Amino acid sequence: MVKPKKTKTLPEFKTEAEERAFWESxxxxxxxxxxxxxxxxxxxxxxxxxxxxxxxxxALLERIKVEANKRDVPYQSLIKTWLAESVDKHRL
Known part of the structure; x- marks a missing residue:
């Protein structure tokens, strides 16, 4: 049976910045x-x-925006979806 390592007690931190500084050092x-x-x-x-x-x-961007509007999604989200689908389809 492995004996748990004795560890030091963590100090109380007043702010996240104080904790971040502690862990940096x-x-x-x-x-x-x-x-x-x-x-x-x-x-x-x-x-x-x-x-x-x-x-x-x-013209291409306008066509993409029309397609996104038809699907009721932001055009950038539609572009990301299309890119992900295309990459998945062409993965070796």
Missing amino acids: HDSSNYVDWSQAKPARFPNLKPSTKTISLRLPV
């Missing part, structure tokens, strides 16, 4: 017994996004 292994950690899943987190610039012919 302290090793978490002194405060957390990572051997007791269990995997976690966070299925409802939104994936990170990155803003890009994409130049489209005006």
